[in-house]
Amino acid sequence: MSNSMDNLQKIKNSLKRRSRSETRFRLYGRVAIAIGLAAVLALFVDIVSKGHGAFKATYIQVDVHYDADLLGITSLADESQLMQANWDALTKSALRNKFSEVSGRRDKRQLYKLLSNGTGFDLKEHLVVNPLLLGETESKWLLADDDIDTYYKSWLDGEPYDARLSKKQVEWIDQLHQQGHIRLQLNTNLLTRGDSREPEQAGIYGAVMGSLLTLMLTLMLSFPIGVAAAIYLEEFASKNRFTDFIEVNINNLAAVPSIIFGLLGLAVFINFFHVPRSVPIVGGLVLTLMTLPTIIITSRAAIKSVPPSIREAALGMGASRYQVVLHHVLPLALPGMLTGAIIGMAQALGETAPLLMIGMVAFIVDIPQGFTDPATVLPVQIFLWADSPERAFIEKTSAAIMVLLSFLLIMNISAVWLRKRLERRW
Amino acid sequence: MKEATAATKTAKDSKSSPKQNLEVDQAQVTVGNRFCENPKMSMRDVNVFYGDKQAIYDVSVDIAKNEVIAMIGPSGCGKSTFLRSLNRMNDTVDGCKVEGEVLLDGDNIYHKNLDVVELRARVGMVFQKPNPFPKSIFENIAYGPKIHGLADSRVDLDEIVEGSLKKAGLWEEVKERLHQPGTGLSGGQQQRLCIARAIAVSPEVILMDEPCSALDPIATARIEELIEELSQNFTIAIVTHSMQQAARVSNRTAYFHLGKLIEVNPTEQVFTMPEHQLTEAYITGRFG
Numbered sequence: 001m002s003n004s005m006d007n008l009q010k011i012k013n014s015l016k017r018r019s020r021s022e023t024r025f026r027l028y029g030r031v032a033i034a035i036g037l038a039a040v041l042a043l044f045v046d047i048v049s050k051g052h053g054a055f056k057a058t059y060i061q062v063d064v065h066y067d068a069d070l071l072g073i074t075s076l077a078d079e080s081q082l083m084q085a086n087w088d089a090l091t092k093s094a095l096r097n098k099f100s101e102v103s104g105r106r107d108k109r110q111l112y113k114l115l116s117n118g119t120g121f122d123l124k125e126h127l128v129v130n131p132l133l134l135g136e137t138e139s140k141w142l143l144a145d146d147d148i149d150t151y152y153k154s155w156l157d158g159e160p161y162d163a164r165l166s167k168k169q170v171e172w173i174d175q176l177h178q179q180g181h182i183r184l185q186l187n188t189n190l191l192t193r194g195d196s197r198e199p200e201q202a203g204i205y206g207a208v209m210g211s212l213l214t215l216m217l218t219l220m221l222s223f224p225i226g227v228a229a230a231i232y233l234e235e236f237a238s239k240n241r242f243t244d245f246i247e248v249n250i251n252n253l254a255a256v257p258s259i260i261f262g263l264l265g266l267a268v269f270i271n272f273f274h275v276p277r278s279v280p281i282v283g284g285l286v287l288t289l290m291t292l293p294t295i296i297i298t299s300r301a302a303i304k305s306v307p308p309s310i311r312e313a314a315l316g317m318g319a320s321r322y323q324v325v326l327h328h329v330l331p332l333a334l335p336g337m338l339t340g341a342i343i344g345m346a347q348a349l350g351e352t353a354p355l356l357m358i359g360m361v362a363f364i365v366d367i368p369q370g371f372t373d374p375a376t377v378l379p380v381q382i383f384l385w386a387d388s389p390e391r392a393f394i395e396k397t398s399a400a401i402m403v404l405l406s407f408l409l410i411m412n413i414s415a416v417w418l419r420k421r422l423e424r425r426w
Numbered sequence: 427m428k429e430a431t432a433a434t435k436t437a438k439d440s441k442s443s444p445k446q447n448l449e450v451d452q453a454q455v456t457v458g459n460r461f462c463e464n465p466k467m468s469m470r471d472v473n474v475f476y477g478d479k480q481a482i483y484d485v486s487v488d489i490a491k492n493e494v495i496a497m498i499g500p501s502g503c504g505k506s507t508f509l510r511s512l513n514r515m516n517d518t519v520d521g522c523k524v525e526g527e528v529l530l531d532g533d534n535i536y537h538k539n540l541d542v543v544e545l546r547a548r549v550g551m552v553f554q555k556p557n558p559f560p561k562s563i564f565e566n567i568a569y570g571p572k573i574h575g576l577a578d579s580r581v582d583l584d585e586i587v588e589g590s591l592k593k594a595g596l597w598e599e600v601k602e603r604l605h606q607p608g609t610g611l612s613g614g615q616q617q618r619l620c621i622a623r624a625i626a627v628s629p630e631v632i633l634m635d636e637p638c639s640a641l642d643p644i645a646t647a648r649i650e651e652l653i654e655e656l657s658q659n660f661t662i663a664i665v666t667h668s669m670q671q672a673a674r675v676s677n678r679t680a681y682f683h684l685g686k687l688i689e690v691n692p693t694e695q696v697f698t699m700p701e702h703q704l705t706e707a708y709i710t711g712r713f714g
Contacts (some may be wrong), residue, residue, distance in 0.1 A: 033493065239520050309557035313620070315518060316553070317570045318546035327569070328559060 047405070050399025057187035057200060058144040058152045060114060060176060062094040065137040068266025073254055076131045077184035080231035087120030091142065098181075110166055114173075116143040118201045137349060141185065146199040148173065152182060161391070190399060194365045195381065202385070204400050206367045210280060210360070210375030211349060211407075214366060217284025218291055218348050223341050225288070226295030230337075233296075234303040235325050254293035261290045262357030270358060278374040279358035286354045291344040302333040335422040342415035346408050352379040378404045456486065457701045458691035460680075465529075466491045466631060466661045467493075469514065472526035474507050474516065481507045484526075485687040487680060489631070494653060494662045496676035496693065498669060500713060503682040506664045509633050512663065513549035514542050530631070547574050550629035554636040556616035558608035558623070563600050566608040566643060568620055570627035586626055594622035595652055614645025621652060625660070632656065634664040638671065650675050669709055673697050681705045 068074065070093060071085040095111050096102070096310075102111050112396060119142045127133055144152070146165045154161040163171055176182040193203030237243045265286035269275045275282045306329050314324040355361065359382065360376050368375035376384070378400065385397040429586075465488035474482035482504045489495050495504040499696065507516065514535060516522040535545050547570070558566050567587040570576075577583035587604070591597040595612040596618045600611070608619050617637055622630055634653070653662060653675045666672050672679050678700045679696040681689045681704070689702045700706040707713060 307557075309553065309555060310559060311551060312515065312518075313557040313559060313623075314569075316513070316515060316546060316551035317573070318543050318550075319569075319573055319622065320543050324574055327573075332560065 003384065007357050046301050047398050047401050051395055051400075051402045053153055054190055054395040054399035055187055056153075056184040057132055057189065058149040059141040059183060060144050060148075061141050061181040061183075062091070062098050062115075063137055064090055064094045064123060064140045064142075065097075066090065066123075066133045066135060067093070068134055076134060079209075082124065082128070086122070086125045088117065089120075090123050091119045092113050094142075099175075109169060110169055111172070113145055114148055114169065116145050116198060116200045117340060118196070118198060119143055125336065131224060134322065141183075141214065143189070143200055144182070145273060146390060146402070149200055152177075153324075156184070162337055164391070190396070194367050195376070195384070196364060196365060198365075198386070199390045199396055202393075204378065204381055204403055206364060207376050207378045207400070209368050209380035210283075211236070211377040213280035213371055214283040214287060214360075215349055217280060217371060218287040219345055221284065221288040222291040222295050222344065226292050226341070226344075227299050227337055228301060229292075230296045230299035231325055233329075234300050235321065235329065250293050250296050250372075254297060257353075258290055258351055259353040259357065261286050262354030264289065265354060266357045276374075278362045278364070278376075280368065280371045280373075280375050282358050283360050283375070284371070285354055286358055287348040287351060290351065290354060291348050294344040294347065295340055296339075297339045298343065299333070302336025302340065303329055306332045335419045338416060338422070339415045340416050342411050342418070346411045349377075349407060349411070350379055350404070352377075352383055355380055356383075378407070430707035456687045458689045458695075459678075460487045460687070460690040462488045462490045464491065465489060466493075466531065467663075468527075468529045469512075470527040470529070472511060472524065472528060474504070474511055475521075475523045475525075477521070478522040481685050482511070483685045487687060487690055489661060489663060490678075492636055492657060492659070492661055493678060494657045494664065494676045496672035496679045497665045497682060498545065498667075498672050498679060498708070499688075500708065501667075502684075504685040505680075505682045506635055508682065508687075509663060509665050510551075510626070512631070512633055513546050515551060517542060547627050549627055549631040549633060550624035550627065552617070552620050552624050552632065552634045552637045555640050556613055556620050558611070558616050558619050560607065560609055562605045563591075563611070563619060564604040566623050567626045570623060574627055576627060590622040592628040593625055593656070594618045595648065595655075596622055611644070614641050614648060614653045617641060617645070617649060618652065621649070621656075625656070629660065631661045631663065634662065636665055636667055639667060646671070669697070678693055678697060681708060683708070 001089070051309055067090070070089045071087065073081040073085045075081065092112055095114060096108070099111055102108060122143065123140075148169070151160060151162055151165050151170070155173075165173075173182060189201055189203045191203060191208075192205050194206030195204075196202040201380060233243060233246065265282060267281050269285050270277050275285070310328050310332065314328050315321075319327065355377060361380050362374060362376065364374050364376050366373070380399045382397055382404065385393045385400060441706060444549050468488040471484045472482055473480060485508060497509060499505050510516045511524050512528060512535075514524075516524060524536060530545070530548065533540070535549075559569060561569070564587055567590050568577075568583050571583060571586050577586055587701050588597060588601075591600060596615060599615060600619075608616065611619060617640075621632075621637070638649050641649065650671060653664065656662060657677075664672075664675065675691045678690060679693045680687055681696065681700075681702070689696065689700060689705045694706060695701075697709055700709060
């Protein structure tokens with residue numbers, strides 16, 4: 001009797017200790033989660049706080065006089081005249097009219113620097129669409145130069161950065177601000193244009209298109225190949241040393257640093273098969289090699305998780321192995337396979353290193369229209385901008401990261417959604 | 427049958443020995459009436475190996491048309507393995523090898539020209555755990571007829587589904603929800619659904635691998651009734667852990683022990699006057 005009381009007492013004593021250690025263990029878990037969340041939060045806050053400015057750009061209002069003589073053209077229908085016309089003269093004269101007191105070559109040159117040197121081209125496009133404006137005067141908001149943009153934004157935030165401006169330019173901006181002729185407005189260039197040497201004109205549309213084309217090719221190649229390989233290995237191949245060897249190698253491939261795939265792509269696709277460099281085809285091929293192991297591994301796991309009883313039931317009904325796979329295994333494994341594919345695609349979307357090796361790091365202004373147009377991709381664009389000396393590229397870089405992250409978010413959400421939707425059927 | 431008499435004699439010899447020997451000796455021969463006229467299936471010297479390990483030793487037995495043969499024996503005696511070798515379900519197991527002859531209406535099912543798809547349409551199977559497809563009740567039944575092209579029209583298919591469910595005694599319970607998932611039924615209903623699915627392709631033989639082991643007594647009783655009804659149209663081989671079940675549903679009972687077929691006799695005889703002392707030891711509960 002006393003013995004069992006002793007035991008009860010021992011158990012009671014140990015209870016406290018056990019519950020203490022459990023509390024401690026839970027605390028560790030909470031701390032770990034808090035650290036993780038804090039890291040993510042810090043990342044997002046930092047990127048958003050740096051990048052949100054890039055979605056707005058500084059514009060200056062000037063009166064543009066579409067003077068045919070100044071342009072040196074006689075007809076808007078003549079393409080060669082339009083090409084040779086002096087479009088910058090329009091913005092220059094507009095600025096001179098606005099600040100008529102400015103004289104002297106040096107001051108004038110500084111004055112011209114208020115506006116982006118791409119505005120002349122913008123005016124050309126505007127005039128071609130609205131030919132009736134020729135000879136007329138129009139009040140227009142024109143894109144400011146990146147240094148002006150940087151200064152104006154920092155000045156609005158109360159910490160003016162004027163290292164790259166002259167005293168005169170600062171005065172002019174002040175003057176424009178008092179007149180209400182300078183303002184921030186939605187930066188459409190960011191999402192509709194390709195890369196540019198001028199930060200205020202640089203956009204990520206080219207990189208987005210490059211990424212889309214590359215990923216489309218990657219998905220079209222790696223999903224069918226990966227799923228076919230996974231199905232064959234799981235359902236048809238006999239288990240022997242050779243298939244073991246293949247399995248080990250697929251797992252190894254998944255761990256190979258991505259730059260090696262880039263080198264492989266350079267050696268095989270570009271040097272041997274003479275695929276043109278910098279194009280989405282070669283990017284897609286390299287990323288396919290990189291994504292394949294991921295897709296094969298996740299697809300095999302999805303196939304393995306299909307209960308063997310379903311397979312037996314179908315085989316027992318006289319279904320051929322092909323029918324077992326097509327009618328039963330695939331539908332049940334598909335959600336897992338798609339999730340794997342999307343995770344693989346998300347990896348491929350963020351991949352930079354292998355693409356550097358195959359020339360997708362080139363400076364490309366034109367928006368790629370097809371698989372054979374030179375292109376760059378989002379992460380490489382981020383790399384390029386982060387590497388640029390102009391201060392205005394800092395916020396552009398963060399903005400591009402925001403776009404990349406939102407693409408990743410969309411992909412991951414759609415993976416979850418797809419999974420839920422396909423699984424809910426039964 | 428000369429062989430059978432010889433076997434009976436050996437059994438009698440061993441019975442008469444004062445020391446009961448429960449070991450299976452190498453020269454063990456099956457006792458009882460294992461052969462019959464015009465068998466539906468007949469097995470001759472079947473040996474089954476899993477890799478190096480032999481699971482079934484020289485089993486020879488006939489299954490008559492429209493009979494219910496029960497296979498009993500202690501765990502690991504190879505009765506399930508033997509059953510699965512009758513419609514080549516063992517093909518899917520890596521390293522499994524079957525030697526000997528398994529004849530269905532006189533044709534060897536292990537002949538290289540025979541297509542397992544055809545074989546399994548003729549020899550259906552019901553498994554230990556109910557395993558309906560994660561599809562609707564209708565789709566579960568219609569699957570077999572669809573893949574074998576048995577139904578010429580939608581009406582045909584509806585008829586097959588209704589007929590199979592009626593034969594399996596499930597129609598009244600599910601006719602209102604044919605298009606709901608089969609996995610939503612109770613365990614006993616699921617097993618009857620699996621039986622209905624098996625008979626939808628009108629097989630000649632139905633193999634049942636412990637069909638009631640996952641079910642409660644009431645569901646078990648339903649299935650046993652069903653087996654009795656089905657035996658009018660189908661030849662049934664059933665593996666069971668329950669001797670009572672074997673006694674209730676089968677015409678003949680085969681007793682397996684350590685991969686050897688010890689005795690095959692009419693069920694009544696096996697449970698009242700077993701010929702072999704191993705059978706006797708098993709049914710009286712001395713091991714198993």
